[in-house]
Amino acid sequence: MKDFLTGNEAVAWAARLSRARYIPNYPISPQTEIIETLAQWHADGQLEADFCPMDSEHSVMSAAIGASATGVRVFTASSSQGIELMHEMLYIAAGLRLPIVMVNCSRGLSAPITLLCDHNDYLGMRDTGWIMVNTQNNQEALDSTIMAFKISENKDVLLPSVVNLDGYVLSYTMEPTIVPEQGVVDRFLPSYRPTHAFFDPKQPMVQGIAVLDGVNYTHFRKQVHKAQLNAKRVMEKVCSDWRKTTGRHYGMIEKYEMEDAEMAIVTQGSVSTTAKAEVQEMRRKGMKIGLLRLRVMRPLPKEEIRNALKDMKGVAVVDKNLAPGLGGIAHSEIRDCLYDIEEQPIMSSFVMGLGGKPEEMKQFAQIIDMLKKDMIDKRGRVRFV
Amino acid sequence: MYNEIKALRDIPEEDFLIGGSPTCSGCPAELGLKMALKALGKNTIVVNSSGCMSLLCNYPYTPLKVSWIHCAIENAAATATGIARAMRLLKREATVICYAGDGSTYDIGIGSLSGMAARGDPIIYICYNNQAYANTGNQWDTATPFLANTKTTPPGKQSKGNLIPHKNMIKIMGAHGIYAASASPAYPLDYMNKLRKAQAMNIPAYIEYLSPCVPGWGYDQEKGIKVAKLATESCFWPLYEIENNKITINYKPTQMRSVKEFIQLQDRFRHLSDYDINVIQGLVTTDWKELLEAETCKKT
Secondary structure, eight states: OOEEEHHHHHHHHHHHTTTTTTEOOOTTTTHHHHHHHHHHHHTTTOOOOOEEOOOHHHHHHHHHHHHHHTTOOOOEEHHHHHHHHHHHHHHHHHHTTTTOOOEEOOOOOOSSSOOOOOSHHHEEEETTTTTEEEOOOOOOHHHHHHHHHHHHHSTOOOOOOEEETTTTTTTTTTEEOOOOHHHHHHHHOOOOOOOSOOBTTTTTEEEBBBSHHHHHHHHHHHHHHHHHHHHHHHHHHHHHHEEEEEEEESSSSSEEEEOOEEEEEEEOOHHHHHHHHHHHHHHTTTOOEEEEEEEEESOOOOOHHHHTTTTSSSEEESSOOOOOBBOOOOHHHHHHTTTTSOOOOOOEEEOGGGGGGOOOHHHHHHHHHHHHHHHHHHHHOEEEE | OOOOOOGGGSSOOOOSBBBBOSSSTTTTHHHHHHEEEEEEHEEEEEEOOOOOOGGBBBBBBBBBSSEEEEESSSSSHHHHHHHHHHHHTTOOOOOOEEEEEHIIIIIIIIHHHHHHHHOOEEEEEEEOOOBBBTTTTOOOOOTTTTTTOOOTBBBEEEEEESSOOOHHHHHHHHHTTTTEEEEOOTTHHHHHHHHHHHHHHTEEEEEEEOOOOIIIIIIOOOHHHHHHHHHHHHHHHOOEEEETEEEEOOOOOOSSHHHHHHHHTOOTTTOOOHHHHHHHHHHHHHHHHHHHHHHHHHHO
16 A cells, blocks of 8 residues: 555554554654554554553653563654653663564754754664664655564564654655555564563563673673674565565665765765755766765664775765764764774764754755865864754 | 451462572561462562562572562553553463562652553552662661651751651552552561452552561561561551542551650661650651541541
């Protein structure tokens, strides 16, 4: 079925088609339409799930952990301050190895309080152990949410996933979106039958045990690290299965006009489409410019990033986020991927679109001009654009 | 209607919390969980909030023969909601209980607990109340009694200890329209029958179990039950229940003991003068009279 859907409606469809059985929820802009859509389906008897309004985002993630630890498939959605309030529980969800799937509609963090989009909420999850996918359009948000269940529930992964879509820019913007048939999703995504974490009085199980020695604690933390590394292989397989099922393909990174590029722009999320349009313009003018979109933040696809950028002379990493005193978050992560090559490109950080600051095509041409200056100076800089 | 335990000899023999746990010797909180599991049976899932009892399950050991999850300090009630809902989806029968300290219940987790009560899930929330943050070494919380010495309300030249009167969580929870009750290790049948009653009612229940704390309250470790008994005999810790917003007092001492008898067994009140103890006695007597009146009115 092809329809005009907002990003919120698209991921609500993904949760419904994935047959998530427990949906704890709490409203927050710009995510609220996801749970409102699910609530209406539930009220109309079209959603086979326990739709469970909670008292806070912290309680949402706590209930999600309780239900996932019992053995059912769990979906939820949040944004911004909500992600911050549940932050404590994000680590616990990953540490307990619970394949919860959450959608985050990115929104800048307070203070000052704002409603509009940037990625600091999503990127605050970097070290929690969650699988992290950032999408550039509503179709990708829908597809990524369904795939996230399959990746998270894989026995070599067993980690929660967050699928990010940009607040308002995608969440409340309608785009033509293909909604797969239920049968197609059922064949792609088998039901969740955990053997590692569940509650059944016939087989008592302790979860969340205290580990009060560093040796064993390190062992458990290392298991999460290994699961993240495994997720890369699993993700590639799941994406390949999805392509066979639907014809739509997603990689860990997306390379655009990178074949003979000498300079690259790195982006995440919906601004990538704006940047690609300007890359086309610059290509038309004969400039050898490409774009790398970082779709997956965790596990960070280090090899792919290095291979894509190792022959560049200059790289402009555009970050819709800010690590105060440092610059863009992806900038330092991507620079890390290129540490062990001999001729490193000049790499500058461009902090852009904070709190919904407008992002226009022409700004990417200006970014490239600034990058060229940095290349002449042989020195990367941090700039706000 | 529930299967009442009529005498001590009728308490089930089978234990689901066995020996070898790392709690303090004479800890009434561990006893409270042991009795709860005896009363509720093996089909019980325990949701624990961070606190003393989190150390029961210490990798790679557990003294429990039932399922257990420890999540965080403020969210046992929300975690239990997820478990109860998922068990229903999976068509598996179990009694879901929370076993949480007073700090996590009165203070940091009150939102989560209130939400649980409002949603109506049949979860039995047991607060083992040792009247302070005991696991971190006895700091003040809103369950701490007036004038008690804690590490964050120490008596000194300009202070007599905790100057903030404690909350009444039983009434707060009773006002949610759920089953709420107080309990004590010195009255095991009362406690276990309240648990069985809650289990049979199949609605949210809040049971607050007074849990004297050997190091926190500062009494001899063999005297936990005696201290708890004096708390009730002096009406410092009355036994009552709230059902459909109606209060019933479960035990009325024929001869009310003085609060001083209860207080003088404990180091946390050692700094108080007779005058100070009389102030506490006045508060306790007033609360008890109010409770008696509330029972007569049949309204909270």
